Amino acid sequence: MSARAGIVVTGTEVLSGRVADGNGPWLSGRLRELGVDHAFTLIVGDRREDMERALAFLASSGVDVILTSGGLGPTADDVTAEVVGQFQGREMVLDNALEGRIGEILDRYMRRWPGLDREAIRASNRKQAIVPAGATILEPVGTAPGLVVPPSDSRGGPTVVVLPGPPRELQEMWPAATAAEALRAAIASATTYEQRTLRLYGIPESEIAETMRAAEANSPGLEGLEVTTCLRRGEIEVVTRFEPAASAEYAAFEELVRERHADTLFSTDGSTVDEQVAELLRSHAWTIATAESCTGGMLAGRLTDLAGSSEYVAGGLVVYSNEAKTALAGVPAALIERVGAVSTEVAEALADGARAALGAEVGVGITGIAGPGGATPGKPVGLVCFSVAGPDGARLTRSTRLPGGRADVRDRSTTVAMHLVRRLLRGEFDLPAT
Amino acid sequence: MSARAGIVVTGTEVLSGRVADGNGPWLSGRLRELGVDHAFTLIVGDRREDMERALAFLASSGVDVILTSGGLGPTADDVTAEVVGQFQGREMVLDNALEGRIGEILDRYMRRWPGLDREAIRASNRKQAIVPAGATILEPVGTAPGLVVPPSDSRGGPTVVVLPGPPRELQEMWPAATAAEALRAAIASATTYEQRTLRLYGIPESEIAETMRAAEANSPGLEGLEVTTCLRRGEIEVVTRFEPAASAEYAAFEELVRERHADTLFSTDGSTVDEQVAELLRSHAWTIATAESCTGGMLAGRLTDLAGSSEYVAGGLVVYSNEAKTALAGVPAALIERVGAVSTEVAEALADGARAALGAEVGVGITGIAGPGGATPGKPVGLVCFSVAGPDGARLTRSTRLPGGRADVRDRSTTVAMHLVRRLLRGEFDLPAT
Numbered sequence: 001m002s003a004r005a006g007i008v009v010t011g012t013e014v015l016s017g018r019v020a021d022g023n024g025p026w027l028s029g030r031l032r033e034l035g036v037d038h039a040f041t042l043i044v045g046d047r048r049e050d051m052e053r054a055l056a057f058l059a060s061s062g063v064d065v066i067l068t069s070g071g072l073g074p075t076a077d078d079v080t081a082e083v084v085g086q087f088q089g090r091e092m093v094l095d096n097a098l099e100g101r102i103g104e105i106l107d108r109y110m111r112r113w114p115g116l117d118r119e120a121i122r123a124s125n126r127k128q129a130i131v132p133a134g135a136t137i138l139e140p141v142g143t144a145p146g147l148v149v150p151p152s153d154s155r156g157g158p159t160v161v162v163l164p165g166p167p168r169e170l171q172e173m174w175p176a177a178t179a180a181e182a183l184r185a186a187i188a189s190a191t192t193y194e195q196r197t198l199r200l201y202g203i204p205e206s207e208i209a210e211t212m213r214a215a216e217a218n219s220p221g222l223e224g225l226e227v228t229t230c231l232r233r234g235e236i237e238v239v240t241r242f243e244p245a246a247s248a249e250y251a252a253f254e255e256l257v258r259e260r261h262a263d264t265l266f267s268t269d270g271s272t273v274d275e276q277v278a279e280l281l282r283s284h285a286w287t288i289a290t291a292e293s294c295t296g297g298m299l300a301g302r303l304t305d306l307a308g309s310s311e312y313v314a315g316g317l318v319v320y321s322n323e324a325k326t327a328l329a330g331v332p333a334a335l336i337e338r339v340g341a342v343s344t345e346v347a348e349a350l351a352d353g354a355r356a357a358l359g360a361e362v363g364v365g366i367t368g369i370a371g372p373g374g375a376t377p378g379k380p381v382g383l384v385c386f387s388v389a390g391p392d393g394a395r396l397t398r399s400t401r402l403p404g405g406r407a408d409v410r411d412r413s414t415t416v417a418m419h420l421v422r423r424l425l426r427g428e429f430d431l432p433a434t
Numbered sequence: 435m436s437a438r439a440g441i442v443v444t445g446t447e448v449l450s451g452r453v454a455d456g457n458g459p460w461l462s463g464r465l466r467e468l469g470v471d472h473a474f475t476l477i478v479g480d481r482r483e484d485m486e487r488a489l490a491f492l493a494s495s496g497v498d499v500i501l502t503s504g505g506l507g508p509t510a511d512d513v514t515a516e517v518v519g520q521f522q523g524r525e526m527v528l529d530n531a532l533e534g535r536i537g538e539i540l541d542r543y544m545r546r547w548p549g550l551d552r553e554a555i556r557a558s559n560r561k562q563a564i565v566p567a568g569a570t571i572l573e574p575v576g577t578a579p580g581l582v583v584p585p586s587d588s589r590g591g592p593t594v595v596v597l598p599g600p601p602r603e604l605q606e607m608w609p610a611a612t613a614a615e616a617l618r619a620a621i622a623s624a625t626t627y628e629q630r631t632l633r634l635y636g637i638p639e640s641e642i643a644e645t646m647r648a649a650e651a652n653s654p655g656l657e658g659l660e661v662t663t664c665l666r667r668g669e670i671e672v673v674t675r676f677e678p679a680a681s682a683e684y685a686a687f688e689e690l691v692r693e694r695h696a697d698t699l700f701s702t703d704g705s706t707v708d709e710q711v712a713e714l715l716r717s718h719a720w721t722i723a724t725a726e727s728c729t730g731g732m733l734a735g736r737l738t739d740l741a742g743s744s745e746y747v748a749g750g751l752v753v754y755s756n757e758a759k760t761a762l763a764g765v766p767a768a769l770i771e772r773v774g775a776v777s778t779e780v781a782e783a784l785a786d787g788a789r790a791a792l793g794a795e796v797g798v799g800i801t802g803i804a805g806p807g808g809a810t811p812g813k814p815v816g817l818v819c820f821s822v823a824g825p826d827g828a829r830l831t832r833s834t835r836l837p838g839g840r841a842d843v844r845d846r847s848t849t850v851a852m853h854l855v856r857r858l859l860r861g862e863f864d865l866p867a868t
Contacts, residue, residue, distance in 0.1 A: 013664035013673065015474075016462045016463070017462045018664070019664055020454060022454075025452075029450070038479075039478075039479070040449075040484065041477040042474060043458065043475040044473070045473070045662075046662055073639055073663075074639065074640045074643040075639065077661065077663070121640060123644070123647065143640075168839070168842060205507055206508045206555060209508040212509060213557065226446075228446040228479070230445060232447070237452060239446070239452065287755075292731075296735050296747070296750075297731030297732065297733070297734030297738070298732075300734075301729070301732040301844075303730070305730075305840075305841070309754070313754045315751065315755060315762065316751075317749065318738075318750035320744055320748065323748075324749035327792075328751075328762075328792070357761075358758055359757070373742065405602070408601075410739075
């Protein structure tokens, strides 16, 4: 039996979707590293009684540890420390030494914000130094301290780790949390799981369903594998979690997927297409350049997401207008006139223009109709044309109609382009049907 | 008393953070439109007992309706329909007519995917047509039907609306769900809330805390306002929710924020800086162009997020290498040599180069060190220089050090740039300290 954990993300702004939560997913990854089974994430607004209910639910579900994020700020809607203290049966006390340390941090802030109101600062300072008696204090990264709060002796139940909401503060504070004795004791029973990821591109999810049925028929040991599949930015991701004793069963399962999906399985080691493209460009010692219309710079943004990308990204052109396509990427105005800006011919001219303008070995051209407007007869919203050009006339060009709204079409286009680049770099010019 | 709702998002890929959940936030917005109070979102893996626990928790919390997303696919880990049917005390039955309709959809798929395995298709078809007796069926958008499942007569409790996981399918299915009689009955007590959003840029959250304390002291009616504040991409968002009877209290609160934060309050009507920049460019009938180094196209991508942006976005240059800065944006190599690529001088040359290369009225230059590598003495990771140039020599230039990791620095840089563009377009050349 592995130790189990639940996460409580607080904040009406997260519950209502005004802010996307990155803390739940990030903490989930850290729990996995610790060998702790993550069972639930609850998102609750800044309401005291809803937070209490969330804690009570997780305790009744038998988790050993609860991680909370958010609600440690200076405003009145920030009540996490107090709710957790009460839940764990601990009195709230002012920690004078902590108040002093927070005060020093705030003094530094004041120098950066000369117009600041000292009265506001002092009030928030005091509030953030009132903590549950007996809790381990995690030193502030911003201004808010974190807490590790075990249950009081008379109660039992999970230990609660209270972390701040800003992702950078939460992440920097995490090592101190894992070093706390109270947390280590709570997860003492953790076992280590293995996790493996397979990624496929270019088949529907139902094909994987059939492969899993075949795997179950072949091998009764498959019960030792927790397999989940999902669609993600146009790819299928198959993630398997298992205890080390089941590694032979996993190897058999992976072999079956390799056999049945040789054409579309592109990653068995957890690498993403982004990482593979980076590695391929490095190994060729080639640079890449983009000329983007409908994606408006998103592919260049994606290529430069990875640290060290300056080694192989020369740069790019965002050629939203027809004039820019001609002036910057050298697409003949007559060609646009004849076949239209959204065409495989213009995509090819963009790819060539990107190579030439940036002096790169690989050029990518994207032109399409992201919507909601812009459709013309025969050219519906979602139609996107791609071309990737390499040295010696190497080229892959395709046109496809992508589903979804404007944001989906733009995002999915970057995935299609990444896979075309990957194939060109691997010398695979024989594209599958999709 | 308003009707209350909970959301259950299923999927180990979402729980573990491999896929960011967009469905919880989207559904939260729809509940708000219906006047339903959204109390909790639970994220659970593809484990039957955890899903049962999540449903039981929400029922015991007294919600009137539960929305689920995901777990309707063809693979064995997709168990939502069955778990919900059992939870509501309803038998699972094969709906022959539905099986036929799903079959027709799959026939269309097969034409698109010529290599498809018909056996896999048929098996998944049948599984997706087995539904709880008495449920309202929501016609498939992809291949999976949704469901509205009221409790069986003997039980009471919340009505459960079962929706597919892919965001596009879920969103297209939503109107059918809200039209279902069983859902309308469950939320009959819904009241309408007003919601207002204020956005500020350039002050710390503690300043807002002090304003709220002042507001509470001034006006005892503030209890009728549910105010939440959060930091978001470098801005502060203050969202207030209230019943229509409290609108005078809200007006007084907004007036107080206007008085105290005139310099930094940039939106009182819910508009984002992105929308304001779009509107300002339209009203000047100007176009904008970018030359980006460390953000690698992300600002151009952000400017083209909005539909209709082709009216005012001319295009952009992604000038990651020094050679590209010189060749495309005309930054003198000698200048880079003298002051370094990360400098306000180069940012200004980039802004000018973007204007010239794209023939735009407004040019934006960004150059900085996103990290983790690239720092030099006096130029730490996070240092980013910005310049915005307009007609007639109008210009705003600044240099700042942004906190966080590579992704934070890049994302935050686009926010700083958007606010500089906004100020230039409004003719505000007197920048506050931050």
